[in-house]
Amino acid sequence: MKLIFYILIFTLITSLVDANNNDACARISHEYKRSDKNPNFSAKYSDVKECFESFPYNKELAEKTIETLKKTLQGFYVFLSEAKEKPKQGFSFRAVDLIEELNSLLLKNYTTDYQFMTDIQNLFAELKDPHLNFNPLCYKGLFLYSQQLSLYSVINKDGMQIIKIFDDEIDNSTIDCEVTHIDGRSSMEVIKEFADTLPNSKDAGVRFNSALSGLKFTDGGNLIKTSRTSFTLRIQLPKKSSIEYSLVCKNNTSTKLTREWKIESAIYNMFNTSKDYWNKFCLINENIPLPINEFNLNGGKMISKVYNIREGKMVYQSLMAKFFILNNKKIGVVVIPNIFPSDMDLVNQMFELQRGFNILEERGIRKLVLEFSENLGGSVDLALFLIYLLFPNSIPSFNNDMVVNDLTREALILATSQSPHEYFVDITMIPPLNPSKGLARWAAETAYRITYSNSVFDIFAYKNPKTNDHFHNVKEFIGNNTYMRGGIPTKYTSKFINRYTNRLGILIKLLSGNFKKYDWKSEDIIILTNGICGSSCSLITQRMAEKYNVSTIGIGGYKDIPLSYASFPGGEVYSFDNLIFDLNNIGLLRIKSLKHLIPPPFMIRAFLSFTLKEVYDGQDNVLEFTYKPAKHRLYYDELSARDPSILWLEVAKKFMN
Ligand SMILES: *[C@@H]1O[C@H](CO)[C@@H](O)[C@H](O)[C@H]1NC(C)=O
Ligand SMILES: *[C@@H]1O[C@H](CO)[C@@H](O)[C@H](O)[C@H]1NC(C)=O
Ligand SMILES: *[C@@H]1O[C@H](CO)[C@@H](O)[C@H](O)[C@H]1NC(C)=O
Ligand SMILES: *[C@@H]1O[C@H](CO)[C@@H](O)[C@H](O)[C@H]1NC(C)=O
Numbered sequence: 001m002k003l004i005f006y007i008l009i010f011t012l013i014t015s016l017v018d019a020n021n022n023d024a025c026a027r028i029s030h031e032y033k034r035s036d037k038n039p040n041f042s043a044k045y046s047d048v049k050e051c052f053e054s055f056p057y058n059k060e061l062a063e064k065t066i067e068t069l070k071k072t073l074q075g076f077y078v079f080l081s082e083a084k085e086k087p088k089q090g091f092s093f094r095a096v097d098l099i100e101e102l103n104s105l106l107l108k109n110y111t112t113d114y115q116f117m118t119d120i121q122n123l124f125a126e127l128k129d130p131h132l133n134f135n136p137l138c139y140k141g142l143f144l145y146s147q148q149l150s151l152y153s154v155i156n157k158d159g160m161q162i163i164k165i166f167d168d169e170i171d172n173s174t175i176d177c178e179v180t181h182i183d184g185r186s187s188m189e190v191i192k193e194f195a196d197t198l199p200n201s202k203d204a205g206v207r208f209n210s211a212l213s214g215l216k217f218t219d220g221g222n223l224i225k226t227s228r229t230s231f232t233l234r235i236q237l238p239k240k241s242s243i244e245y246s247l248v249c250k251n252n253t254s255t256k257l258t259r260e261w262k263i264e265s266a267i268y269n270m271f272n273t274s275k276d277y278w279n280k281f282c283l284i285n286e287n288i289p290l291p292i293n294e295f296n297l298n299g300g301k302m303i304s305k306v307y308n309i310r311e312g313k314m315v316y317q318s319l320m321a322k323f324f325i326l327n328n329k330k331i332g333v334v335v336i337p338n339i340f341p342s343d344m345d346l347v348n349q350m351f352e353l354q355r356g357f358n359i360l361e362e363r364g365i366r367k368l369v370l371e372f373s374e375n376l377g378g379s380v381d382l383a384l385f386l387i388y389l390l391f392p393n394s395i396p397s398f399n400n401d402m403v404v405n406d407l408t409r410e411a412l413i414l415a416t417s418q419s420p421h422e423y424f425v426d427i428t429m430i431p432p433l434n435p436s437k438g439l440a441r442w443a444a445e446t447a448y449r450i451t452y453s454n455s456v457f458d459i460f461a462y463k464n465p466k467t468n469d470h471f472h473n474v475k476e477f478i479g480n481n482t483y484m485r486g487g488i489p490t491k492y493t494s495k496f497i498n499r500y501t502n503r504l505g506i507l508i509k510l511l512s513g514n515f516k517k518y519d520w521k522s523e524d525i526i527i528l529t530n531g532i533c534g535s536s537c538s539l540i541t542q543r544m545a546e547k548y549n550v551s552t553i554g555i556g557g558y559k560d561i562p563l564s565y566a567s568f569p570g571g572e573v574y575s576f577d578n579l580i581f582d583l584n585n586i587g588l589l590r591i592k593s594l595k596h597l598i599p600p601p602f603m604i605r606a607f608l609s610f611t612l613k614e615v616y617d618g619q620d621n622v623l624e625f626t627y628k629p630a631k632h633r634l635y636y637d638e639l640s641a642r643d644p645s646i647l648w649l650e651v652a653k654k655f656m657n
């Protein structure tokens, strides 16, 4: 009796002393305030974990979430059937029946919402299609977890592949120490295991590169460490609070280093309690708008060391491309770290790209290295334009299709019935202007504006590659195409390309005579990539390699195992929000007979995207599932990992004579 009494008293006192004690989210907020809102504040790992785990599993919420995911994917995810197929040789991933596995998650007895949401994300990651992305804001992206060091891999003198410290923000004496073990296990094994949880590529070697550090040019032209996630930098709560590294440093001195995660966030001052956190960041709540539109966790605060290029000079740069000439004055290097201008800036970026190549040509550059590492894609228009600039003999395009079912069929019918494109005089018939530069830009911008399509389901925006004419009706667009994918007969539309070949065709017509033809031939050009060349980037490398016989070099990856020169080509990615906007616009959401198929809105704050169209190579293979290894291989060393110009020089010496 007495004991119970004491316990009661004790509980009473503690709850009076600090109401935050049982609320881990509140503790985070409290600690942050106590630090005087120090911009270097790091929440305790245990508090963040406990905060996340404080939200109990809610069966109804779980069912609603799964319903939205399933209906979206069943209606529109183009790889749903093919994901059930075993990987082709060269790839590694688990064949997944996504719908069945989503169903089976609902049969599990979860205690926390966090575990449930995490299992969905892990399941999605198994498809190794990063266009397929489910991101519940509550648990992913609001906090940035950093080891404040980064890793890389080299081949040592004995020909063994090892892991080393690339950079250390806290203690620079660890830099270039070999990491022999992580948490007591072989470091290569631990990195591989982590890499294989990443969605980044169907090629394990590219996933390995993704788990390690890499360098990337900023828009402004500084070479810094990439801010993408890796083994030492995460946006999802890591499994443990710290990592232990066994190091062998200079003179064979062995040491151990244990690092806690530094946890940064832009939202530490935006909640006081777990209730606030839940209402603000986890649930959709029209009365509580999200306080910030963009969580720029990687930018601002992190100190980015700038790495130097010693073997070459930058001669021109645009947002999308950096142009170098190597010190031997013979080799030009074009580094393309992204294909991401805003839509407004598209035409400008095309002219910028052309200007860069013009400069290389004017300087008498005979050989080109095109580096596509750490490039996660962007605009298909710009990708096709780059191919066209160097290989202007045909207008590049790729065959696409999408799935046909009751939902997409109705979307095609509705969008097409409202199309602005049907009665267009084909603009490609307009005789070419012979404009001054200003007029050229105006023409290009006009071409881009007027061919814009309101809905991805508008069939007049597409044409039939077989007839080179636009589709005339939905029936013709849908055609009669059933393919076996993942053992399932699945219906797809006819193969299509964009009617205006992603608008490039018009631009070229309008500007014909204004494009310089360069003297570079296939054999003067070589592509260098660490395989992290995704989405529209992969269209460039694939087309140049296969159609124009440009040689490819893979850098990094696992020793002696071939490495892909591209990843996740996809086709077209669409976000759930854009989908709903599109479907609402064309009137599909109001059709009662389809109600049971239409994905309901999320009740949680979540971002969902998926691949809507799939793209084919010239041999009618679905690019996403076709293994294409680079022809040649190189590995990083201590110098070239920190200065890519050393690598460019190596490429020039080995492959460009
Ligand atoms: C935060 O960290 C940076 C870098 O270590 C340091 O220069 C700065 O003084 C710190 N700010 C505060 C408020 O402690
Ligand atoms: C979940 O719990 C229910 C009832 O508590 C039980 O019948 C069922 O077997 C459990 N399922 C699993 C997968 O543990
Ligand atoms: C390490 O840091 C110290 C102090 O900041 C600096 O003097 C030294 O040059 C650094 N060493 C290296 C190898 O960067
Ligand atoms: C390594 O050993 C050499 C000679 O034994 C010594 O001069 C040097 O200071 C040592 N370096 C380090 C980093 O301990």
Ligand SMILES: *[C@@H]1O[C@H](CO)[C@@H](O)[C@H](O)[C@H]1NC(C)=O
Residues within 6 Å of the ligand: 250, 251, 252
């Ligand atoms: C470090 O150890 C290796 C192999 O154990 C040996 O070959 C090498 O000479 C050692 N280096 C130094 C600086 O002691």
Ligand SMILES: *[C@@H]1O[C@H](CO)[C@@H](O)[C@H](O)[C@H]1NC(C)=O
Residues within 6 Å of the ligand: 270, 271, 272, 276
């Ligand atoms: C947190 O508490 C402060 C001070 O009591 C208050 O001004 C603020 O509005 C609260 N924030 C939220 C999200 O409720």
Ligand SMILES: *[C@@H]1O[C@H](CO)[C@@H](O)[C@H](O)[C@H]1NC(C)=O
Residues within 6 Å of the ligand: 480
């Ligand atoms: C569709 O194609 C299949 C097999 O190629 C054929 O048997 C069927 O008759 C076709 N259907 C239509 C409506 O053309």
Ligand SMILES: *[C@@H]1O[C@H](CO)[C@@H](O)[C@H](O)[C@H]1NC(C)=O
Residues within 6 Å of the ligand: 523, 549, 551
């Ligand atoms: C492609 O290029 C290689 C050398 O890079 C050459 O041997 C081969 O003949 C070329 N193939 C075609 C089809 O041009």
